[in-house]
Amino acid sequence: xxxxxxxxxxxxxxxxxxxxxxxxxxxxxxxxxxxxxxxxxxxxxxxxxxxxxxxxxxxxxxxxxxxxxxxxxxxxxxxxxxxxxxxxxxxxxxxxxxxxxxxxxxxxxxxxxxxxxxxxxxxxxxxxxxxxxxxxxxxxxxxxxxxxxxxxxxxxxxxxxxxxxxxxxxxxxxxxxxxxxxxxxxxxxxxxxxxxxxxxxxxxxxxxxxxxxxxxxxxxxxxxxxxxxxxxxxxxxxxxxxxxxxxxxxxxxxxxxxxxxx
Numbered sequence: 001x002x003x004x005x006x007x008x009x010x011x012x013x014x015x016x017x018x019x020x021x022x023x024x025x026x027x028x029x030x031x032x033x034x035x036x037x038x039x040x041x042x043x044x045x046x047x048x049x050x051x052x053x054x055x056x057x058x059x060x061x062x063x064x065x066x067x068x069x070x071x072x073x074x075x076x077x078x079x080x081x082x083x084x085x086x087x088x089x090x091x092x093x094x095x096x097x098x099x100x101x102x103x104x105x106x107x108x109x110x111x112x113x114x115x116x117x118x119x120x121x122x123x124x125x126x127x128x129x130x131x132x133x134x135x136x137x138x139x140x141x142x143x144x145x146x147x148x149x150x151x152x153x154x155x156x157x158x159x160x161x162x163x164x165x166x167x168x169x170x171x172x173x174x175x176x177x178x179x180x181x182x183x184x185x186x187x188x189x190x191x192x193x194x195x196x197x198x199x200x201x202x203x204x205x206x207x208x209x210x211x212x213x214x215x216x217x218x219x220x221x222x223x224x225x226x227x228x229x230x231x232x233x234x235x236x237x238x239x240x241x242x243x244x245x246x247x248x249x250x251x252x253x254x255x256x257x258x259x260x261x262x
Contacts, residue, residue: 001262002026003108005152005225006246007033007208007255011066014253015043021246023050027259028070029103031110033154035064042066057099065099065110065153073101073108080137092133100141106233107141111153116174124174127156131183135190142190148233151192154208154255155226157184159194162203163223175224192228195240195260207242208255215254216247227260236262 004027008014011032022030035042035058044054047068057078058064067073077083077100079093100109114130117123141149157180161167170176188194196205206221215221227240239261247256 001028001104002259003029003031003150003152003227003262004257004259005031005033005110005154005227006257007112007154007225007253009034009036009253009255011035011064012037012041012043013251015046017246017249017252019046019050021243021257022047022052022068025243025259029108030068030257031108031152032066032068033064033110033112035066036061037064055099055101057096059096063096063112065097065112067099067101067108067110069101069103071103073103076101080133083137083140084133088133088136092130097130098134098137102147105147107145107147107149109138109141109149109151109153111151111155113153113155113157115156116180118174119172119177128179128183131180131187135187138187138190138192142230149192149230150227150233150260151229152225152227152258152260154224155184156224157181158222158224159184163206165204165206165220165222175222188228191230193231193234195227195229195234195237196223196242196258198234198237199240205242206256207258209247211254225255225258227258229260233262238262 037058038060042056052068056066080089097112114127116127158164206223207225209215209221243257
């Protein structure tokens, strides 16, 4: 079984690339982030035509998440609502950043974590609060649902120095500040493990490269797209890798897919 995550940075712009990648790679499930389209305008037929069931949760021009699966998913959850109480969720579902469903006794949770904009900004504070809500959300699944957890997506956080091409001054950089890293580590305290690091412990492996200043050609990247697993699922993983080939295409997403095999 193969499960992938990919921030596509607009599904309508990248639909041909995504479709071809799915045909070439035949993954069982793909989790997409930053789809940037309302549900009514999502090009669903483009992907049902090649055999995928599509579960979408989007908004106009920003954010948006989706899961495509070759088998129907069960118990789909859109946003934090329906899992957490309304007083906890508050306005955090106004931005469409969370979708989950169950397949083969695996609860797949697809996330698009807020970027945070700049340290100390209102968006930065929103990101830290969002991660607190995320921990409460995942705790419910961990404690009250029978499935193993696979939590994946664009986390907009590089946990280690080797996840950044040049980590100098990272503590003052968005996506690498101490508070962000601590917030994500608190989520991972739920015994979620980075499956990529099960197979590759070296640095110089990235999932996102800035469009500007030759970021990709110079490999000035960050590893901010992750797949985390609970223990039993972690033990079953046989591979996890980054496919940089889509990033080489004309007008690509600035992210590359990450694939885990079981």
